[in-house]
Amino acid sequence: MAPGSTPISSTRRRANASAAWMAGFERLGWVVASLLAFVALWQVIAMIANDVRRFPTPAAVLETVMQLAASGALWSNIGVTLVRVALAFFSAMIIGSVIGILLGKYPRVDRFFDPWLVLFLNLPAIVTITLCFIWGGLTQTAAVTAVALNKIPSAAVTLREGTRALSRDLNEMALIYKFGWWKTLRHVTIPQLAPYFAGAARTGLALIWKIVLVVEAFGGNGRGVGYQIFIAFQEFDVSTILAYALAFILIVQIIEFTVLQPLLARVNRWRR
């Protein structure tokens, strides 16, 4: 790569890094204070409600989390659900992106299929879920397909936008400098689509987390967080419902901060 940077810029980078650390600490402080206030409010309401079964205290929920974790049920159910999330997420992103790029690239194909896209965008989630289970049985494939189908149309719309916005100027440049298809894809096209991929991934994950639990509750085959919540609902076991919800939120946030955000920062580092 290019020769090393000057000492001035590396000093500045270090100063920026420590400033970023301070800002990070301050933000963390606010988050902790905010969450403590939330738990306190919960405690007060639970004490007023005075009904451990229908409105458990934070301590009771924490105890349920511990019990579920100790028995292994928590991890195995979260694991099953995470596998479904991953399968649905990646298949929806890949299929939705390919469809979106094709529609963005070929206006005629877009004109023909656009009404289909509108149809699927407006199809209620419960309809795709029911049909998938009727046609596919209570199987893993049917569950994953049901979740993915809810995300594919919006991923396609986002990537179609991105493909339409591709710069003609840069394509001409790639043509003149004989980039060929692979170099053009890697250095010209994908960097332009990256923000659209990232946007589709973020909203996609947010949607899939929620849909997957509904799918599991609806067509559960005994495993998965959604099914456990459904069972707990039948037994009026609010403590278990909240225990799974909290554990699930925690895992989602960890993935958001350790995978998604660093990826976004990397993709955007060239921006001014």
Add this chain to the structure above:
Amino acid sequence: MAAVMGSTLTEPIKIRVDRKVFPAVGERDEQLVLSNVAFEVEPRSFLVLTGPSGCGKSTLLNIVAGLDTDYEGAIDLGPGKDRMTYIFQSPRLLPWRTVYDNILLALPDGDPRVANIPAMLARVGLTEAANAYPERLSLGMQRRASLARGFILEPDILLMDEPFVSLDDPTAQSLRQLLIELWNSHPTTVIFVTHDRAEAVQLGTRILRLAPGRASVVQDARVRLTPAERLDRAVVLAEQTRIFAAA
């Protein structure tokens, strides 16, 4: 860059555009842009296409570059067609790649001219900015990076479309001097588009003037200046007056 050889081309570029129209859009009628334009460009000459905006000079350059194929006529770039480079009006750098990588990407994979990049960056005064992303640089610096990207290929045919437009005068002047130096050390066949007559005279060895009403070449003039005289504003102005007296 030590001892750079000039282009070895001996065949002229043959350009013939019988008819080029912009199709009718909405209320606007079909528009004749170029009609019966035919000329040859001698190897290692510096041809300037000039004329007011809308005279079709950029359209003609895009046709020569092969970016616009919707015309009647024929372009014969000869044996140099695979060693042609186009320097665009806007720098068209990849904003997500550093200056160094933008120049690197212009070379085929594994090309030995990678070794020339640091010297080329020094030549255009961008050594310090090698690792910077283009959008953090001034327009003048981006233009220099774009020149470096074009010149690293040591092209036989170099097409340039107003590469110094919308720069302040000292910056534009220093880039013109840089272009003269680069061209002197590696003479190639250049077709340069500009609406600026002083720039046309300062850089070109031959000037073709296009007029929008005629959609064709209305003047074909030789520039009689030595490389040293091109740096003297008064001499350039006198030559400009001589060439465009009738215009």
